Every structure is written in structure tokens, then in C-alpha cells.
Amino acid sequence: xxxxxxxxxxxxxxxxxxxxxxxxxxxGSDDTGSKGSDSSSSAATSNSSVKCDDAKGQLLxxxxxxxxxxxxxxxxNFTQACSxxxxxxxxxxxxxxxxxxTQGTVAFAGSDSALKPDEVTAxxxxxxxxxxxxxxxxxxxxxxxxxxxxVDNLVxxxxxxxxxFKGDITxxxxxxxxxxxxxxxxxxxxxxxxxxxxxxxxxxxFTKYLKAAAPSEWTFSGGKAWQAKGGxxxxxxxxxxxxVKQTNGAIGYMELSYAKDGLNSVAIATGAATPVxxxxxxxxxxxxxxxxVGTGSDxxxxxxxxxxxxxxxxxxxxxxxxVCDKGNKSATLPATxxxxxxxASTDGQGVxxxxxxxxxxDAIITKVRSTIEGLS
Amino acid sequence: xxxxxxxxAPPPTxxxxxxxxxxxxxxxxxxxxxxxxxxxxxxLLVIMAAIAIFLTYRAVLAINKDDGNxxxxxxxxxxxxxxxxxxxxxxxxxxVSSLIAMLIAVPVAVAIALFLTHYAPxxxxxxxxxxxxxLAAVPSIVYGLWGALILxxxxxxxFGWLNDYLGWTGLFAWDxxxxxxxxxxxxxxxxxxxxxxxxxxxxxxxxVPxxxxxxxxxxxxxxxxxxxxxxxxxxRSGVISASMLGLGRALGxxxxxxxxxxxxxxxxxxxLNPGGGTFAQNIASKFSEADDFGRDALIASxxxxxxxxxxxxxxxxxxxxxxxxxxxxxx
Numbered sequence: 001x002x003x004x005x006x007x008x009x010x011x012x013x014x015x016x017x018x019x020x021x022x023x024x025x026x027x028g029s030d031d032t033g034s035k036g037s038d039s040s041s042s043a044a045t046s047n048s049s050v051k052c053d054d055a056k057g058q059l060l061x062x063x064x065x066x067x068x069x070x071x072x073x074x075x076x077n078f079t080q081a082c083s084x085x086x087x088x089x090x091x092x093x094x095x096x097x098x099x100x101x102t103q104g105t106v107a108f109a110g111s112d113s114a115l116k117p118d119e120v121t122a123x124x125x126x127x128x129x130x131x132x133x134x135x136x137x138x139x140x141x142x143x144x145x146x147x148x149x150x151v152d153n154l155v156x157x158x159x160x161x162x163x164x165f166k167g168d169i170t171x172x173x174x175x176x177x178x179x180x181x182x183x184x185x186x187x188x189x190x191x192x193x194x195x196x197x198x199x200x201x202x203x204x205x206f207t208k209y210l211k212a213a214a215p216s217e218w219t220f221s222g223g224k225a226w227q228a229k230g231g232x233x234x235x236x237x238x239x240x241x242x243x244v245k246q247t248n249g250a251i252g253y254m255e256l257s258y259a260k261d262g263l264n265s266v267a268i269a270t271g272a273a274t275p276v277x278x279x280x281x282x283x284x285x286x287x288x289x290x291x292x293v294g295t296g297s298d299x300x301x302x303x304x305x306x307x308x309x310x311x312x313x314x315x316x317x318x319x320x321x322x323v324c325d326k327g328n329k330s331a332t333l334p335a336t337x338x339x340x341x342x343x344a345s346t347d348g349q350g351v352x353x354x355x356x357x358x359x360x361x362d363a364i365i366t367k368v369r370s371t372i373e374g375l376s
Numbered sequence: 377x378x379x380x381x382x383x384x385a386p387p388p389t390x391x392x393x394x395x396x397x398x399x400x401x402x403x404x405x406x407x408x409x410x411x412x413x414x415x416x417x418x419x420l421l422v423i424m425a426a427i428a429i430f431l432t433y434r435a436v437l438a439i440n441k442d443d444g445n446x447x448x449x450x451x452x453x454x455x456x457x458x459x460x461x462x463x464x465x466x467x468x469x470x471x472v473s474s475l476i477a478m479l480i481a482v483p484v485a486v487a488i489a490l491f492l493t494h495y496a497p498x499x500x501x502x503x504x505x506x507x508x509x510x511l512a513a514v515p516s517i518v519y520g521l522w523g524a525l526i527l528x529x530x531x532x533x534x535f536g537w538l539n540d541y542l543g544w545t546g547l548f549a550w551d552x553x554x555x556x557x558x559x560x561x562x563x564x565x566x567x568x569x570x571x572x573x574x575x576x577x578x579x580x581x582x583x584v585p586x587x588x589x590x591x592x593x594x595x596x597x598x599x600x601x602x603x604x605x606x607x608x609x610x611x612r613s614g615v616i617s618a619s620m621l622g623l624g625r626a627l628g629x630x631x632x633x634x635x636x637x638x639x640x641x642x643x644x645x646x647x648l649n650p651g652g653g654t655f656a657q658n659i660a661s662k663f664s665e666a667d668d669f670g671r672d673a674l675i676a677s678x679x680x681x682x683x684x685x686x687x688x689x690x691x692x693x694x695x696x697x698x699x700x701x702x703x704x705x706x707x
Contacts, residue, residue: 243556
């Protein structure tokens with residue numbers, strides 16, 4: 001009896017260890033793996049341009065998971081040059097990031113959407129004498145990816161995409177799709193349209209595009225939560241990508257870095273001479289058509305989703321870094337400025353296109369740089 | 377008889393000395409233990425009250441601003457102005473998926489427990505019990521990943537069969553999408569709650585007095601009749617308690633549901649088509665992007681889950697209390 005009990009305890013301990021290890025490894029979130037570190041190490045050769053000044057200590061930041069991989073690549077290069085600084089970015093989501101910022105627990109926050117008026121009001125408590133401002137740092141193309149055997153170069157326009165995602169078009173050989181793809185062999189197969197089940201800046205930007213480019217089809221009010229009924233849904237960009245991969249006849253939207261390994265991206269008929277596929281170059285061109293709508297030193301952008309510019313990919317997401325214009329904590333200000341200065345620099349922005357993000361166009365990033373110099 | 381003798385007048389042999397030593401600290405220990413246990417009981421009530429007050433406070437903040445009806449709206453949109461959200465779909469999904477999980481898991485768990493206690497060869501009992509223990513230790517996210525990657529693709533066959541033969545009921549109609557529906561969730565939940573129900577039932581069946589079984593056998597009962605007449609009535613309240621433990625896990629399960637389900641805010645007549653949602657899944661998927669108000673709204677939904685769980689536990693206590701005549705105490 002005694003022996004048996006001992007065995008049982010050992011077994012329980014073993015089970016605990018195994019399951020614990022499994023649980024820990026399962027905790028990783030939307031991470032597209034080592035791609036970021038590969039390209040950042042190649043970019044690391046040029047990190048002599050990083051100016052550390054008197055930056056040191058720990059820099060805490062939190063927010064958008066959409067830009068996590070970009071920040072990781074930047075942090076790697078930055079801390080190689082400035083070993084005195086430790087940058088710690090938790091990608092727990094834009095909402096969580098802004099909450100952490102307005103509570104004063106982080107030096108800057110990352111967000112997929114600019115601060116709302118009540119969030120600016122809340123930020124005034126943390127930024128003594130100033131307020132929170134948005135600095136556009138990363139653009140990212142959102143790919144509409146599909147899995148349809150035998151069809152490689154699918155072209156869709158905004159009204160058709162809207163109808164597919166709200167369930168008005170249910171078959172791949174629907175006349176509207178055939179009309180845009182006269183040469184493709186489209187099967188008589190049900191379309192499985194995947195959207196995000198969690199709230200997300202990706203959904204927000206995707207539906208903003210549909211609302212702007214197909215206003216008569218997409219009549220929902222928009223926001224981070226998906227509003228149309230029906231269709232399939234999954235958690236996170238990785239969940240959507242996984243679901244589309246598993247199902248022949250599926251289509252979904254996701255950040256470009258997830259649209260690979262058997263997934264094709266839809267080319268969007270924007271009205272330009274040729275339909276545009278999702279690419280980091282195309283995203284930069286689309287952001288170039290954006291307008292700065294922030295007041296004062298705030299640089300929040302209004303994207304032009306209906307742009308017909310050659311090669312501009314309209315379904316693009318911009319993530320901002322949110323800092324105080326005045327009244328940043330004196331302990332972390334040098335490190336914040338040095339880090340932001342690096343990521344806004346030519347080198348910093350140059351890292352992006354290698355990891356499926358897009359650099360901010362010159363006209364806007366120049367304004368970002370001068371704003372960073374003015375932070376206090 | 378013996379006990380009164382000891383307390384009233386200790387036997388004249390060598391016992392007085394140990395007796396005195398035992399008496400003093402014994403009373404002290406009783407007092408300390410009484411205090412400790414009473415304190416723990418009160419502490420538990422205070423914690424529960426604190427949770428309830430916190431949830432209610434935040435929930436009231438959110439519900440006051442809700443543009444829809446909190447109980448009947450088929451929508452969850454806290455980011456728009458005015459916000460509109462309701463728990464109808466979540467309550468439906470939580471209760472239905474848990475009930476189906478119970479329907480699948482309880483009979484199987486009782487069967488396994490009976491097999492282990494009454495049919496299996498002795499040297500098989502230990503290993504099988506260990507394996508079931510291990511299943512209970514697997515974290516839910518692992519079940520979720522297994523469900524999404526392996527269970528979902530393999531359910532197409534079952535769903536097709538259900539659609540062919542039972543599709544006419546409407547309950548099992550399927551339009552051939554990936555099998556990421558409430559029924560999939562129920563099957564996964566059933567697998568997850570199986571170990572705990574099995575283990576507790578096994579312990580209970582193991583406690584059946586040998587005399588009962590032998591008496592039944594002596595009257596000429598077959599092994600199945602023994603189980604029906606002696607084992608099951610004796611174990612009934614234990615199995616109900618075990619099922620309630622399982623139901624508790626099924627109601628609150630989060631990550632596995634979030635990984636496997638394809639949620640939306642609609643109630644579908646068919647169990648096989650994607651859609652629906654549960655409280656815990658909805659909180660997990662909406663929490664990280666939610667602003668303060670969105671979190672309050674999620675907390676309001678959490679309060680409803682809290683109430684449902686309390687009601688279920690209360691109902692279970694009532695059922696067990698009514699079946700007291702079968703319990704071991706009267707045997």
C-alpha cells in the first residue's frame with residue numbers, strides 16, 4: 001500500500017511537470033516565429049547609427065500585438081547598440097496598452113487606432129502639462145487570403161469582398177467573381193468566409209476599408225468587433241490563417257506575414273490600371289495618400305481607402321506609438337526619445353519591409369522625427 | 377460503556393499521567409481548531425461577498441449605458457456609440473454546450489467507473505486509473521489545440537452522418553463548413569470533464585459496502601443485478617456530486633472553447649453549424665482589446681455566469697439532499 005502511494009505521488013509530480021511545461025510553451029501569442037530575428041540580424045550591421053545619448057534603465061511599453069514583431073526586431077538592434085537600456089514591450093493589445101499608458105505604468109503604448117477624445121483627456125493626468133499624442137511608426141498591409149485549389153491569381157474589388165464577407169455571395173462561381181476573373185476556373189463550391197472572433201485593430205481597418213470603398217454594400221458601423229452575421233470566425237490572425245489553410249474554399253483577412261504556406265493573397269481591383277496585391281511597398285504608397293488629421297504635435301492619420309494611385313494597396317493598417325508631448329517621466333525620457341528616434345530613422349524604418357510590415361512614407365516620417373526631438 | 381468509564385473514573389492502572397497530559401492541550405487545541413475553522417468559514421463568505429460586490433458594481437456601470445437590452449440583445453458591441461450588448465447568445469451557448477457535454481460524459485464516466493470497480497481484472501485497475509488521472513492534468517489550452525487541429529477535421533464524417541439521417545429535425549442540419557460548432561465544443565468539453573467524473577464515481581463505487589453486494593449475490597442476483605440494485609443506488613448521490621464538479625468545469629471552460637468554436641452573436645437552430653458562444657470564451661477573446669467600458673460590460677457577463685453557477689450548485693445540493701435515504705449513512 002505504502003509503495004503504491006509513493007508511486008502515485010511521483011506520477012502526479014511527473015504529470016504536473018509535463019503539463020506545466022506544456023502550459024508554458026502554449027502561452028505564446030500571435031507570433032510569426034523567427035522571421036523577425038532573421039532580418040533584424042542582417043540589419044544589425046548598420047546599427048552604428050543608433051544614438052544612445054544618456055539613455056539607460058528599463059523602458060516599459062505595452063499595446064498592439066499587430067506591431068509586436070516589428071518592435072521585437074527594433075529592440076534587438078537597439079539594445080545591441082545601447083546595452084544600458086532594456087526595452088520591454090508586451091503585446092497585450094491596443095486597449096490594454098492605452099489603459100496602461102493612461103495609468104502611467106508604461107513609457108509609451110502601441111495602438112492600432114489613434115487616441116479617442118476621452119482617452120486624450122485621461123492622458124492629461126499622466127502627462128503633466130501635456131497630453132498623449134499619436135506617432136505613426138509602422139504600416140502593415142492586411143492581406144485578403146484564400147485557399148482555393150486551382151485558382152492562383154484571384155482578383156476582387158471592394159463591393160464583391162463586402163458581399164462575400166456579409167454572406168450575400170456564397171459560391172465561388174458567382175457571376176460577380178467570374179466577371180472579375182474571366183480566365184480563372186472557378187468551382188461550384190461554397191465560400192467559407194473567416195473573420196476574427198476577438199476584437200482587433202485588423203478587423204477595424206478591414207471594415208473601415210469596406211465602408212469607405214463599398215459604402216452601399218457595407219452598412220455596418222464598424223469598430224474592432226466584427227458585426228456582420230454568419231461566416232466562420234477564429235481567434236487571432238494566426239487562428240484565421242490556420243482556419244483558411246484547413247478548408248478548401250475559405251477566404252479570410254489577416255496581416256500579410258500570416259498569408260503564406262499555401263495561402264494566396266487576393267489582388268484588389270482599386271481602379272488603378274492593374275489590380276494590387278498586398279505588399280509592403282503597396283502599403284507605403286497607400287499611406288502616402290493619407291492625411292495628417294491630428295492637431296498640434298499629434299500625427300494621427302486619416303487613410304484614403306479609396307485611393308486609385310498605381311500600386312497603392314488600400315487595405316492597410318497603421319500602428320501608432322503613443323507618448324506624452326510634454327511631461328514624460330524624467331527617468332525614462334532619454335531612453336524613450338533614443339528608442340523612438342532609432343525606430344523613426346532610415347535604418348529603423350528599413351528593417352520593416354523585410355518582415356512583411358511597411359515603412360511610413362518620407363513626408364510623414366519627417367514630421368514624426370521632428371516631433372520626437374520636441375518631446376519633453 | 378468503556379468510554380464513560382474512562383472519563384468518569386480513570387482505571388487505577390498507569391493511565392492517569394498520560395490522561396492529564398492529554399486533557400489540557402486537547403481542550404486548547406479544540407478551541408484553536410474551532411477558531412480556525414470558524415475563521416476560515418467566515419473568510420470564505422467575505423471573499424464571496426467581495427467578489428459579488430465588485431462584479432455587481434462594475435456590471436451596473438456598464439449596463440446603465442447599454443443601448444440594447446442586456447438580457448435579450450443578439451450583439452456585443454461595446455466600442456461603438458451608443459454601445460449595444462446582450463448576453464442571450466452567451467447564456468444559450470454556455471448552457472447548451474455544458475448540458476450536451478454532460479449527456480455525453482456522464483454515462484461514459486459511470487460505465488468506466490463500473491468497469492474499473494466491478495469488471496476489470498485487478499492488475500488493470502491501477503494503470504487505467506493513473507491514465508485517467510493524467511487526463512485530468514492536461515491543461516485546457518492543450519485540449520483546445522488538439523481539438524482545433526485534430527478533432528475538428530475528423531468530425532466531418534460524424535457531422536455528415538448526422539446531417540444525412542437526422543438533418544430533417546433541423547437540429548442536426550449541416551451546410552458542410554468546418555466542424556467548429558456548439559456540438560464540437562460539447563464533445564471536447566465532454567472529453568475534458570470525463571476524468572473528474574470517472575474518478576469520483578470510481579471512488580464512490582469502491583465504497584459500496586461489501587455486505588450489500590454479497591447479500592444480493594446470495595439472493596441469486598447476477599453481476600448486473602448487483603450493480604443495479606446495490607451499487608448504483610448507493611453511489612447515486614456521489615455520481616451526482618461528481619457530475620456537478622464536471623459541469624462546473626464545463627460551464628467555465630475558456631481557452632479550449634475559444635480555440636475550437638467559430639463564435640458569432642446569433643442563435644442557430646442547428647447544433648452543427650458554426651456560431652454561438654459562451655461567457656468565458658467571449659471574455660477571453662474580447663478582453664485584451666477592450667477599453668474600460670468594454671471590460672465593465674465583460675464583467676457584467678461574468679456576473680451572469682457567476683449567478684448561473686450558483687444556481688446549478690444550489691440545484692445539485694437540493695437533488696442530493698432529496699436522495700439522502702440512499703446515502704451510506706443509512707445503509
